[in-house]
Amino acid sequence: MSRRRRGEELEQAILRAAAEELRESGYAGMTMDGVAARAGTNKNAIYRRWPHRAALGIAAYRHLSDDAMPNPDTGTLRGDALEMLRLANETWSSPHGAVLRGLLAAAAEDPELLTLMRERSGADTMDRAWIGMLERAAARGEAPAAAVRHRVATVPMMLLRAEYAMRGVPSVPDEVLVEIVDEVFLPLVRGRG
Amino acid sequence: MSRRRRGEELEQAILRAAAEELRESGYAGMTMDGVAARAGTNKNAIYRRWPHRAALGIAAYRHLSDDAMPNPDTGTLRGDALEMLRLANETWSSPHGAVLRGLLAAAAEDPELLTLMRERSGADTMDRAWIGMLERAAARGEAPAAAVRHRVATVPMMLLRAEYAMRGVPSVPDEVLVEIVDEVFLPLVRGRG
């Protein structure tokens, strides 16, 4: 008969099982019994490690993907911005993004979870990438130095996020991304000259 | 013994009860049994009218407040925009807004409900108010005519929405509203000249 797993090994098995459940059924469909069964263990082992379902969900999401932050350098501000938006749009409209949205929804009424989420969502890294993009544009003379501001740099991602909140699951059309760049981001950067 | 209510009268009683539960406990705390008990009826009467909890939640939210859309006219674009943002911020950070966020969260993975929400959330009315504001500014010569665009007009509200999504329950500080107007909205409008 098979060995009995413990410690790190068991923990990884649980996380893997939870991640699979997340991918297949989303956060709403991830049940503790399901994870336990899939991991070949029982709920005791889970609750000894995470206090509740949401905590496991967040940990498993983190386990699901180590998001490599892109840092496009197309040579123009417009190209860089579009590239960033398109990559984000792809990520968020994938099953992977659906899981993220489910978690965010679950955390909406639980501030504690929301902070947990934000810490691990890589939002800061994302913001830095946009600021870097603006700095390079400014160095090229493509943007006024006064435009290199956090509030300005984050506008496109904020708009994309809000667009997702309004629409349902499907991805945001590419025209919208182009509009965000051409009708908002670039005029805004220029308007600060 | 008291009359037995029917039709419209009973429906209103249920909606009133559901709205009270929403106000007191948020959407997550609104239970069907609770609403039935508070309305002095039973779940049959509810399920004969709404197919599930979420539908009742949305209907009750609508019943909770007939949102009079503000239409400030302070004489300057900056004043109008700030006023709109401040009103929206007040609304969303009130218990009333907490209910709305709870509903949105619940609807996040259910496209059908999301459209229901959007239809009744008055988002279109809100957009029109912002466009009207821009038009008046253009008429006063305070903004270029090219800035009167839907995508431009909706930017501040989108940013506020995204700000809410990032932070938890508490209201967005007034400085952020000022930043949205002074660092984004006004430069953007000017940048389109």
Added chain:
DNA sequence: TGCATAAGGTACGCGTCGTACCCTATAAGG
């Protein structure tokens, strides 16, 4: 080899949704 620790197995309490069934008041129509 003995023991503390942690995993396995299982059952349970609780809350909540949604459904079923049967009884009864009410309104509408002959």
Added chain:
DNA sequence: CCTTATAGGGTACGACGCGTACCTTATGCA
């Protein structure tokens, strides 16, 4: 005025999922 279809009232129940309790059993370590 009486009958009958309709809809509300009462209640119980099945299903499901979370989180807990309790006991048994394997495993690593002293």
